[in-house]
Amino acid sequence: MCCKRDRLKSYLLCRYFIIIDDLWSIKDWRTIECTFVENNNASRVITTTRIQDVGASCCFLSQGHVYQMQPLNELHSRRLFFKRLFDTEDSCPEQFREISHDMLRKCKGVPLAITSIASLLANHMHVDIWEKIHNSLGSELYTNPTLEWMRHVLSLSYNDLSHELKTCLLYLGTYPEDYQIRKYELVRKWIAEGFVREKHGLDMQEAAVSCFNELINRSMIQPCFNEDDFGEVLTCQFHDLMLELIISKCKEENFITIIDRKFPMNGASQIRRISHHQFHNRDMALTVESMSASQVRTYVSLRVADCMPPF
Numbered sequence: 001m002c003c004k005r006d007r008l009k010s011y012l013l014c015r016y017f018i019i020i021d022d023l024w025s026i027k028d029w030r031t032i033e034c035t036f037v038e039n040n041n042a043s044r045v046i047t048t049t050r051i052q053d054v055g056a057s058c059c060f061l062s063q064g065h066v067y068q069m070q071p072l073n074e075l076h077s078r079r080l081f082f083k084r085l086f087d088t089e090d091s092c093p094e095q096f097r098e099i100s101h102d103m104l105r106k107c108k109g110v111p112l113a114i115t116s117i118a119s120l121l122a123n124h125m126h127v128d129i130w131e132k133i134h135n136s137l138g139s140e141l142y143t144n145p146t147l148e149w150m151r152h153v154l155s156l157s158y159n160d161l162s163h164e165l166k167t168c169l170l171y172l173g174t175y176p177e178d179y180q181i182r183k184y185e186l187v188r189k190w191i192a193e194g195f196v197r198e199k200h201g202l203d204m205q206e207a208a209v210s211c212f213n214e215l216i217n218r219s220m221i222q223p224c225f226n227e228d229d230f231g232e233v234l235t236c237q238f239h240d241l242m243l244e245l246i247i248s249k250c251k252e253e254n255f256i257t258i259i260d261r262k263f264p265m266n267g268a269s270q271i272r273r274i275s276h277h278q279f280h281n282r283d284m285a286l287t288v289e290s291m292s293a294s295q296v297r298t299y300v301s302l303r304v305a306d307c308m309p310p311f
Contacts, residue, residue, distance in 0.1 A: 014041060015041040015042060015043050016036075016041075016043045016044075017043065017044050017045075017046075018036075018044075018045045018046070019045075019046045019047075019048075020032065020045065020046070020047040020048070021047075021048050022048055022049065022050075023047050023048065023049040023054055023058070024049065024051065024054065024160065025051075025054060026053065026054055026057045029047070029054065029057055029058055030057075033058075045058075050157065050218065050219045051217060051218050051219070052066075052068075052216075052217045052218075052219070053217055055068075070109075071108055071109025071110055072109040072110075072111060072114070073109065074104075074109075077104055077107065077109050077114060078104065080111060080114050080115065080118075081100065081103070081104055081107075081114050081118050082100070084114075084115060084118035084119060084122060085100075085118050085121060085122055095127050096127060096130070099127060099130045099131055099134060102134055103117055103121070103130070103134060105240075106134070106137065106240045106241070107240075107241075108239055108240060110239065110241070112149070112150055112153065113150060113239075113241055116146065116147050116149065116150040117137075117147075119146050120133065120140065120144060120146040120147060121133065123146065137240075137241075137244055141154075141241065141244050141245070141248070150241070154241065154242065154245045155245075157218065157219070157220060158220075158245060158249070160218075161218070161220070164195065164196060164197075164211065165211060165214060165215060165218075167195045168190055168195050168196070168208075168211045168212075168215065169215060169220055169221075169246060170246055170249055170250055170253070170255045170256070171186075171189065171190065171193065171195065171255075171256070172186075172221070172238060172243075172246055173243070173246040173247050173249075173250040173255070173256045173258065173275065174256055174258075174273070174275035174300045175275075177240055177243055178237065178240075179237070180224055180235045180236075180237055181221075181235060181236050181237065182234065182235050183209070183212055183233060183234050183235060183236065184234075186212065186236075187205060187208035187209055187211075187212055188205075188208075190208045190211065191204050191205065191208050193298065195208075195211075196208045196211055212233075212236075213233075216233060216236065220238070220242065221236045221237070221238050221242075222236060222237050222238060222239065223235075223236055224236055224237055254272060255272070255273065256272075256273045256274075256275055257271045257272075257273065257274050257275070258275050259274060259275070271296050272296065272297055272298070273296070273297060273298040273299075273300070274296055274298070274299045274300065275300045
């Protein structure tokens with residue numbers, strides 16, 4: 001190993017430009033960085049990672065810089081989407097415009113999502129089929145070969161989480177799409193559910209906040225900043241496709257049962273946690289009456305008028 005490292009160093013005595021793509025841990029970087037020669041020849045090393053702490057660790061003390069990629073703006077998102085489907089936006093038939101806007105809203109400026117979904121839609125040039133894909137994107141994500149790479153990328157991020165972080169992330173499935181989640185409300189729920197435990201030097205709430213910050217650090221959830229936050233992240237959201245991943249995992253593990261007009265209720269005899277979305281009181285009452293709630297340990301009601309059914 002030392003012989004190979006010395007040989008590599010000999011190649012790097014002159015000017016070099018190296019790109020290390022998709023780095024996952026600080027430990028890996030520490031192993032790699034000792035190979036690079038600081039020879040004052042204007043050499044450059046670029047690393048890419050989806051974990052903020054790893055990106056910061058890759059900076060050399062005097063010259064390093066972290067560039068945080070931002071989502072594409074609306075204009076560039078449309079250009080990328082319509083280029084794949086119709087060559088230009090002006091060439092898009094009128095009947096596809098509204099559903100195209102809905103699809104782009106799902107992608108939220110992420111290039112991988114835009115190109116993957118556009119490639120999927122290109123094989124089904126019919127408005128009705130596009131609407132079905134839009135409404136069943138979660139199942140498409142896990143069954144359609146066209147979305148395999150995007151599924152792989154999302155699964156890598158999820159599988160790299162600790163058991164504790166996976167549990168905390170799955171609990172976000174109780175929240176509906178585009179919902180702004182308040183940090184301290186969320187961490188109190190994690191504590192009440194028993195998802196987090198005290199750690200050395202941290203009490204329960206501090207440990208829960210640490211989990212929240214780690215999910216942001218790993219880009220699993222997105223921070224929302226307001227003018228009065230003074231730099232502290234007080235609310236967060238998640239990407240629609242991350243929500244689809246969370247919901248799929250929740251179904252696999254029978255972690256949360258979501259009841260709304262989009263997700264039909266299943267596995268009613270084994271329900272552990274219920275999340276109720278967007279129902280009128282009468283609809284909610286009728287649905288709950290049809291359930292066997294003997295094993296329910298948590299009930300969450302969002303965007304619903306005050307109506308708590310007795311269990």
